[in-house]
Every structure is written in structure tokens, then in C-alpha cells.
Amino acid sequence: xxxxxxxxxxxxxxxxxxxxxxxxQHCINLIPSVPRCQQCGLQTEHETDVCGECxxxxxxxxxxxxxxxxxxPLKEYVSKLKYAQHFWLAQDLGVLLSKSITExxxxxxxxxxxxxxxWWRSYNQSDLLGWTLTREFNLEKTVTRxxxxxxxxxxxxxxxxGLSRSFRQTNLLGAFKVMKPIHExxxxxxxxxxxxxxxINLLCAELRKAGVERxxxxxxxxxxxxxxx
Numbered sequence: 001x002x003x004x005x006x007x008x009x010x011x012x013x014x015x016x017x018x019x020x021x022x023x024x025q026h027c028i029n030l031i032p033s034v035p036r037c038q039q040c041g042l043q044t045e046h047e048t049d050v051c052g053e054c055x056x057x058x059x060x061x062x063x064x065x066x067x068x069x070x071x072x073p074l075k076e077y078v079s080k081l082k083y084a085q086h087f088w089l090a091q092d093l094g095v096l097l098s099k100s101i102t103e104x105x106x107x108x109x110x111x112x113x114x115x116x117x118x119w120w121r122s123y124n125q126s127d128l129l130g131w132t133l134t135r136e137f138n139l140e141k142t143v144t145r146x147x148x149x150x151x152x153x154x155x156x157x158x159x160x161x162g163l164s165r166s167f168r169q170t171n172l173l174g175a176f177k178v179m180k181p182i183h184e185x186x187x188x189x190x191x192x193x194x195x196x197x198x199x200i201n202l203l204c205a206e207l208r209k210a211g212v213e214r215x216x217x218x219x220x221x222x223x224x225x226x227x228x229x
Contacts, residue, residue, distance in 0.1 A: 037049075040064060065101045065216065087123050090125055090131075094131075095136060101216075112124070113126075114175075130148070151176055177206065186212075187215055188216040191217070191218075194217060
């Protein structure tokens with residue numbers, strides 16, 4: 001029986017001291033920490049500012065920050081956040097993500113949902129992550145705001161999950177639009193999972209047209225793409 005006032009880790013269910021998330025430090029330490037390219041965010045043999053692939057085919061963004069890959073234990077919670085209406089998990093995942101980010105951008109832009117998908121889901125998980133990051137950064141005396149109305153998804157598209165790499169790159173063409181002037185030169189795009197980066201690249205292209213000079217990406221998970229896809 002759980003004692004009144006005693007917290008238990010949501011993953012291992014063991015008692016834990018007061019924490020800023022629902023997980024104990026032991027379970028947080030289970031999240032894989034691997035060397036990455038600081039630009040694309042993919043795993044590398046050694047930590048590097050720019051990997052060979054980025055030198056040849058750089059993404060539209062400048063730097064990517066993430067917690068880890070799309071693997072357990074993160075995978076379970078991201079899936080619940082996105083598909084099982086566990087919207088409150090954005091708070092805990094956002095707190096973990098904030099600890100991975102240096103030099104927070106003054107403006108955070110969540111990846112927008114089309115209104116039809118928003119109506120079906122009732123919330124945008126990227127919005128919730130953005131608001132959590134804003135609060136965490138401002139607690140650190142960093143002035144950051146989250147604006148959910150700058151970017152709009154003007155075209156309904158098929159979900160990216162399960163699509164081939166080539167179809168992902170064309171599925172979202174013309175889907176996004178900047179709705180109002182952007183005065184900040186340094187912004188960040190926040191999303192739950194980045195796989196091929198097709199969605200983020202299209203958003204970045206629109207932001208570059210609007211005059212943004214530096215674009216960071218904040219993602220809970222950054223996962224690679226199989227060469228067979």
C-alpha cells in the first residue's frame with residue numbers, strides 16, 4: 001500500500017524522493033546517452049559539431065537538442081502522450097528535455113497540427129512541450145516565449161508515421177505558412193519525435209523566408225532512418 005505523501009516512480013514503481021518529474025533518477029539514468037552530431041542530432045561514433053552527412057547535405061536547421069532515441073523507456077511515454085490522450089506527460093518530458101538545451105532560443109514555435117487533427121486529438125503535444133520549456137527556461141532567468149500562432153498548418157496531410165522516406169519528403173509540401181511577422185532572429189522548433197526531419201525542414205524553409213537567421217530544434221526523441229526505407 002502506498003503511504004500518504006510518498007512518491008513512487010512511474011516506471012519502476014519504487015519509492016523515490018521529491019522529484020521534478022514522475023521518474024526516479026535511477027530510471028532517468030536508463031535513458032541511453034550516446035554521442036551525436038550537434039547539427040542533425042543523429043548518433044555518431046564520437047561527439048561532433050557537424051558530421052560528414054551534414055557537411056554534404058546539411059539540414060535546414062542549425063542545431064538539434066534531444067533527450068535520446070525513440071527507444072525505451074522514452075518510447076512508451078511519447079507514445080502515450082501522442083496517441084493515448086496522456087497529455088499531462090508533456091510536463092515531465094518537457095522538464096527532461098529542458099535539461100538538454102543550452103542557450104535557449106527567445107522564441108519557441110511548436111510544430112502545428114491541422115485543425116482536423118487537433119479536433120480529433122483535442123490538443124497538440126508540441127504546444128504542451130513548448131509551454132513547459134518556456135516555464136523551465138524562465139525559471140532559469142532566461143526570457144523565452146512560446147507562440148502557437150506564428151506557424152499554421154494550412155493543408156491536411158497523411159500522418160508521417162509509416163510512410164516511405166521519399167513520400168515523407170513530398171507529403172507536406174505546401175502544408176505550412178507563417179501567419180505573422182517574426183522579430184526574433186533566433187528561434188526554436190519543438191516536436192516530440194524527429195525521424196527524417198522532413199517536417200522540420202519545411203518549417204525551417206518558411207522561417208528562413210521570414211528572416212530568421214538561427215533555427216534550433218528541440219525534440220524529445222531523435223531517431224535515425226533505416227537504409228531500407
